[in-house]
Amino acid sequence: xxNRRETVAMVGAGQLARMSWQAAISLDLxxxxxxxxxxxxxxxxxxxxxxxxxxxxxxxxxxxxxxxxTFEHExxxxxxxxxxxxxxxxxxxxxxxxxxxxxxxxQRRTLSSWGLEVPAFAEAPDPGAVQAxxxxxxxxxxxxxxxxxxxxxxxxxxxxxxxxTAAFEDAAAGGLELYVEEAVELAGEAAIMxxxxxxxxxxxxxxxxxxxxxxxxxxxxxxxxxxxxTEVAAAEIAVSxxxxxxxxxxxxxxxxxxxxxxxxxxxxALRAHNTGHIHTEAAxxxxxxQHLRAVLDLPLGDSSPVVLAAAMVNIVGTADxxxxxxxxxxxxxxxxxxxxxxxxxxxxxxxxxxVTVCADTTERALERARAAADRLEGNG
Amino acid sequence: xxNRRETVAMVGAGQLARMSWQAAISLDLxxxxxxxxxxxxxxxxxxxxxxxxxxxxxxxxxxxxxxxxTFEHExxxxxxxxxxxxxxxxxxxxxxxxxxxxxxxxQRRTLSSWGLEVPAFAEAPDPGAVQAxxxxxxxxxxxxxxxxxxxxxxxxxxxxxxxxTAAFEDAAAGGLELYVEEAVELAGEAAIMxxxxxxxxxxxxxxxxxxxxxxxxxxxxxxxxxxxxTEVAAAEIAVSxxxxxxxxxxxxxxxxxxxxxxxxxxxxALRAHNTGHIHTEAAxxxxxxQHLRAVLDLPLGDSSPVVLAAAMVNIVGTADxxxxxxxxxxxxxxxxxxxxxxxxxxxxxxxxxxVTVCADTTERALERARAAADRLEGNG
Numbered sequence: 001x002x003n004r005r006e007t008v009a010m011v012g013a014g015q016l017a018r019m020s021w022q023a024a025i026s027l028d029l030x031x032x033x034x035x036x037x038x039x040x041x042x043x044x045x046x047x048x049x050x051x052x053x054x055x056x057x058x059x060x061x062x063x064x065x066x067x068x069x070t071f072e073h074e075x076x077x078x079x080x081x082x083x084x085x086x087x088x089x090x091x092x093x094x095x096x097x098x099x100x101x102x103x104x105x106x107q108r109r110t111l112s113s114w115g116l117e118v119p120a121f122a123e124a125p126d127p128g129a130v131q132a133x134x135x136x137x138x139x140x141x142x143x144x145x146x147x148x149x150x151x152x153x154x155x156x157x158x159x160x161x162x163x164x165t166a167a168f169e170d171a172a173a174g175g176l177e178l179y180v181e182e183a184v185e186l187a188g189e190a191a192i193m194x195x196x197x198x199x200x201x202x203x204x205x206x207x208x209x210x211x212x213x214x215x216x217x218x219x220x221x222x223x224x225x226x227x228x229x230t231e232v233a234a235a236e237i238a239v240s241x242x243x244x245x246x247x248x249x250x251x252x253x254x255x256x257x258x259x260x261x262x263x264x265x266x267x268x269a270l271r272a273h274n275t276g277h278i279h280t281e282a283a284x285x286x287x288x289x290q291h292l293r294a295v296l297d298l299p300l301g302d303s304s305p306v307v308l309a310a311a312m313v314n315i316v317g318t319a320d321x322x323x324x325x326x327x328x329x330x331x332x333x334x335x336x337x338x339x340x341x342x343x344x345x346x347x348x349x350x351x352x353x354x355v356t357v358c359a360d361t362t363e364r365a366l367e368r369a370r371a372a373a374d375r376l377e378g379n380g
Numbered sequence: 381x382x383n384r385r386e387t388v389a390m391v392g393a394g395q396l397a398r399m400s401w402q403a404a405i406s407l408d409l410x411x412x413x414x415x416x417x418x419x420x421x422x423x424x425x426x427x428x429x430x431x432x433x434x435x436x437x438x439x440x441x442x443x444x445x446x447x448x449x450t451f452e453h454e455x456x457x458x459x460x461x462x463x464x465x466x467x468x469x470x471x472x473x474x475x476x477x478x479x480x481x482x483x484x485x486x487q488r489r490t491l492s493s494w495g496l497e498v499p500a501f502a503e504a505p506d507p508g509a510v511q512a513x514x515x516x517x518x519x520x521x522x523x524x525x526x527x528x529x530x531x532x533x534x535x536x537x538x539x540x541x542x543x544x545t546a547a548f549e550d551a552a553a554g555g556l557e558l559y560v561e562e563a564v565e566l567a568g569e570a571a572i573m574x575x576x577x578x579x580x581x582x583x584x585x586x587x588x589x590x591x592x593x594x595x596x597x598x599x600x601x602x603x604x605x606x607x608x609x610t611e612v613a614a615a616e617i618a619v620s621x622x623x624x625x626x627x628x629x630x631x632x633x634x635x636x637x638x639x640x641x642x643x644x645x646x647x648x649a650l651r652a653h654n655t656g657h658i659h660t661e662a663a664x665x666x667x668x669x670q671h672l673r674a675v676l677d678l679p680l681g682d683s684s685p686v687v688l689a690a691a692m693v694n695i696v697g698t699a700d701x702x703x704x705x706x707x708x709x710x711x712x713x714x715x716x717x718x719x720x721x722x723x724x725x726x727x728x729x730x731x732x733x734x735v736t737v738c739a740d741t742t743e744r745a746l747e748r749a750r751a752a753a754d755r756l757e758g759n760g
Contacts, residue, residue, distance in 0.1 A: 005705070022402050025424045027712075028705050028721035028733075044405045045425010062741075205745065236732075237476035284716055299713040306686065325385070326407050332407075333679040336664055343385075351409075358664070359685065 005030040010041075011053045014350065015330070015342040016072040016272045016288075017041035021282070023288040029296070032065040033072070034058060040342045056080035063089045070249055070295045071271050074101040075148065077097070080179035083088055088307065092248035093270045100245065101270040105146045105179040115245060116237065117264045119256070121181035127164045132181045134158075137182040143167045144373040145176040155215045158181065185249025187259040189266070190226065192288055193274035193296045194238040195303070196247040203303040204242075205283060210254070210275050216316070216351070217274040219370075222282050223309030223362050223372065233263040241268070250291040252276060274314065279303070281356045282310035283340050307358040311365035313373035317346045324352050324376035331355065337357045337372035385410040388672055389442045391433045392422075395722040395731065396652045396668075397421035400452070400658070405669035409676070410481060413452070414438060420722045436460035442471045442622065450629055450675045451651050454481040455528065464527040472675040473650045480625065485526045485559040496617065497637070497644045501561040502666040507544045510560045514538075515561040522546045525556040534596045537563065547583025550686040567639040569646070570606065571655035573667055575619040575674045575683070576627040582620030583670065584622075585663060587614045590634070590655050595738035596731070597654040598697070600748075602662050603742050606637070613643040620647070630658055654694070654731070656695040659683070661718050661736045662690035687738040691745035693753035695733035697726045704732050704756035711735065717752035 002178030006029050010017050012033025021044050024031040032047040033039070042048045048248050049065060051058025053076035058081075065070045068090045069081075081095040089096075100107045108121045122133050134141045140198040143164070145154030154176060156167035171178050189212060193205040209224040210217055236254050245251075256264040276287035285293075285301025291298055323346045324331075331339050334357070340366060341353040359365035386409050390397050393415025401424050404411040412427040413419070413733045422428045423538070429445060431438025433456035443449045443464055446661045461475040479759030480487045488501045502513050504523060525534030534556060536547035551558050569592060573585040588728075592599055618633050636644040656667035665673075665681025673680055675716040690705075695704050703726045704711075711719050714737070721733040735752040739745035 006708075018405065021425070022405050025398065026718070026720050027708060028723045040599050045401070051674050163676050280391075293712060298709050301712070302716050328407060332673060332681070336682050338406070343408045 004087040005114065007066040008295060009034060009049075009062045009069045010034065010072050011059070011062065011076055012072025013039035013041040013046065013048060014072060015040045015344070015353075017046060017140070017275075018044045018342060019235070019340070020072070020272065020288045020291060021288075023246075027289070027292065029292055030066070032062065035064055038155040040344050043343045049088070053077065056083070060084060065093075068092050068295045071098065073118045074098060074270065074367055076102065078102050082134055084123060093251075094246070094248065097245050097247060098270055100268055102166040104144060104149075104267070107268055108179070110326060111265050111268075113374070116241075116263065119181045119184045119264060119266070119289070121179055124178040126163070127168055130158070131161065140183045141169070142166070142181050142183050143178050144181065145171065145174075145181055148174070148176055149280075153215075158325040162264050169243040184256050184257060184264060186256050188257045190230070190234060190255045190257055190263075191220070191252050192234045192255065193250065193273065193276040193279065193286075194240045194242045195250050195290045195293045195300055195305075196242040196255065197300055198297045201300050202239055202242055203283045203285075204235050204238050205276065205279055205303045206305050207231045208278060216349075217316070218314050218316070219366070220278050220312040221276050221309075221362050221366060222278050222305060222307070222311070223365075226263055228255045229261060230257055230263055237263065237265060241265075249294045250276075250287060273352075276355055277311040277340070277354050278310050280340075281358055282307050308360055309362040309365045310356060311362060311369040312354055313358045313366075313369040314351055315341070315352040315373055315376045317348050317352050318377050318379075319348050320378070321346050321348060324378075327360050327376050327378060331372040334368050334372040334375070336368060339372065341375070341376075386676060387412060387446040388415065388675060389429075389446025389449045390452050391442065391449070391456055393421040393426065393428060393437070394601075395418035395420045395724070395733075396452040397426060398424045399657075399666075399720070400652065400668045400671060401426040403666055403672055407672065409413050409672055410446070412442065414442045420724050423723045432532050433457065435712070436463070440464060443471075446566050448481070448675045450671070451478065453652065453753055454478060455480065457753070473631075474626070474628065477627060478650055478677050480648055482527050482541060484524060484529075485645070487648055488559070488561070491645050491648075496621075499561045499564050499644055499646070501559055504558040504560040507541070507548055509540065510538070510544050512562045520563045520742070521649050522561050522563050523551075523558050524561065525551065525554075526559055528554070528556055533595075537617045563645060564636050565638060566636050568637045570617045570635045570637055570643075571653070572613060572614045572621045572633050572635065573630065573653065573656040573683075574627070574633065575630050575657065575667075575670045575680055576622040577674045577680055578628045578677045581618055581680050582622055583680040584615050584618050585656065585659055585667070586682045586685050587611045588655055588658060590758060594693070596729075598694050598696070599746070600655050600658050600692040601689075601742050602658050602685060602687070602691070602744060603745075605742075607641055609641060610637055610643055617643065617645060620702070629674045630656075630667060654734075657734050657735055658690050658692040661738055662687050662722075682689060689742040690736060690738040691742060691749040692734055692736045693746075693749040694731055695721070695726055695735065695756045697728050697730040698757050698759075699728050700758070701726050701728060702758060704758075707756050708760060710755040711752040714750060714752040719752065719756070721756075
């Protein structure tokens with residue numbers, strides 16, 4: 001009460017902000033979020049500035065409440081962020097770095113220009129350009145929103161002219177610009193989390209295997225069997241990218257791994273990320289505490305694993321709209337289940353929580369995490 | 381927002397309630413505390429009912445806000461709690477169990493009557509009774525407040541008639557009743573945490589070694605070398621006591637270990653306890669989550685350790701009254717330091733936070749935890 005606490009201002013007030021607030025409590029840091037009353041972080045006690053990331057006034061009001069401005073998502077007015085930086089607001093990551101996450105086509109171009117392997121891609125101003133791309137790179141192709149997409153929204157897998165036309169209609173209705181890329185034949189997907197502080201230290205987390213369903217992350221496994229070359233390649237990509245972009249904060253690098261062991265960069269997120277939830281229990285320092293440390297230029301925490309294996313499974317709203325919290329007791333009966341419920345209103349397809357289980361083997365961890373998640377979703 | 385969350389009503393709003401709230405956020409449970417605005421738990425976002433545990437009206441207002449009434453401390457009007465139980469309020473632990481913690485002389489008598497080894501003790505209505513006790517059991521003796529003491533307050537080590545008289549004067553000034561016990565020759569102190577749910581399941585944590593300074597817990601070590609017989613004896617005492625008292629919730633058992641390996645019960649706490657902070661990082665389930673699970677009769681969590689060794693060191697307010705949060709960055713530079721700051725106003729001798737470090741050996745864990753604590757206290 002006496003001293004004003006060092007405070008992080010965060011664009012967004014969802015589950016990532018909520019878990020950031022849990023980390024902030026331990027360090028006695030303040031957290032003020034941008035969002036709506038009743039948002040997940042606000043229910044947990046984080047301070048709120050009401051508004052949207054597209055509203056320059058709300059962004060300014062938020063920044064005025066903190067020592068540093070950072071992000072839970074990239075649905076923001078980048079011009080407003082730039083103007084605030086010019087006016088002297090500390091923004092981490094900077095607007096230049098954040099632009100990579102806001103504009104996915106810009107991200108692809110930048111990564112490609114730096115010599116990183118990415119899927120073949122092109123602008124997609126119209127269906128004709130997509131068909132020309134498909135003739136060169138094969139079908140199916142993936143159409144993606146240049147900005148504004150998340151959790152599978154803004155992604156269309158297209159095998160036919162009809163699907164391409166439909167995707168453009170969808171996109172036009174949502175006011176979305178598109179680009180196209182090849183559908184890479186995957187052996188698997190993986191992700192790696194890295195933090196870099198303004199003073200230049202870097203902490204990289206262990207590589208995790210990920211499984212997506214309908215474009216949304218559903219399962220993450222730590223300790224899965226992956227070629228050592230893949231782990232090394234992923235860590236090198238993450239660390240070199242963190243330095244190259246001048247990262248100040250946290251970055252998730254989602255990766256495609258091919259059957260021949262090629263590692264392609266699928267997508268960057270410049271913030272805490274669903275694929276990093278597992279580190280709350282599986283690593284010394286959670287991604288949320290690491291994010292706070294990084295943007296406040298505090299010493300970074302140890303990112304090494306504390307367990308041999310772990311698995312994280314998301315809780316997604318079911319068709320009946322029922323609240324997983326009603327089935328909390330059943331999930332907690334699963335040995336070692338770390339249940340995280342976000343306090344969000346249950347809606348079909350919405351991420352409502354996750355479960356992490358640590359174990360001696362990935363099989364046992366995944367089996368238990370799935371069992372707890374199934375119970376929370378009412379399928380157990 | 382839609383459904384009312386299952387809510388725990390907790391007497392007290394200090395650091396134990398604050399850390400309980402962090403655990404409650406993960407499980408999407410509500411927590412309403414009894415205390416003052418600006419208390420540690422309230423700053424973290426827990427709901428507040430203003431008032432004291434000695435105020436029956438405040439207790440009733442608190443209980444009305446939760447599904448179960450439980451405790452962060454035992455500074456309560458036990459008669460009021462009993463009356464509420466009779467009126468149908470769910471109180472866990474029950475007033476009968478809580479009475480053991482409220483009245484230390486009653487605790488000693490009960491444990492002794494159950495055949496548990498405790499230090500020799502007697503009522504101490506006046507200095508004459510204490511001198512008679514000292515003649516029988518040797519000097520020094522320990523005078524203790526029957527109720528209302530904590531963190532070394534309400535404890536007087538007496539070697540002379542002068543000290544005995546002074547203790548009685550102190551006690552009379554504070555309105556405290558006293559009892560006397562022998563000063564056991566210790567090889568060391570230890571503590572063990574146990575949870576029992578209303579449906580009867582029990583989870584016991586690993587035994588930890590503790591070090592007190594001026595009656596206040598300063599250091600806790602997990603994985604310290606102790607005789608296997610001591611560990612077994614401690615676990616047996618904890619589990620049998622939990623069953624015998626009909627525990628519903630959490631219990632800390634503080635133990636004296638003598639050079640010959642005798643294990644005496646020093647004191648019970650019927651709640652989360654300083655000696656259990658270490659389990660937040662060192663065990664699968666923190667004591668705070670375990671407490672919530674137990675009092676809501678949810679399945680108990682796994683209480684087994686996840687590391688070989690760990691150490692917890694308290695941060696205590698220094699004479700200059702400076703805020704350890706100002707030295708947060710220095711502490712976070714210690715590898716593996718888990719820093720917990722309670723957001724309390726800094727005052728000399730007040731518990732303001734703690735640091736836990738996990739490591740391969742107790743020596744390394746303790747060295748690092750002390751280093752981080754020293755930095756926070758400005759001695760590093």
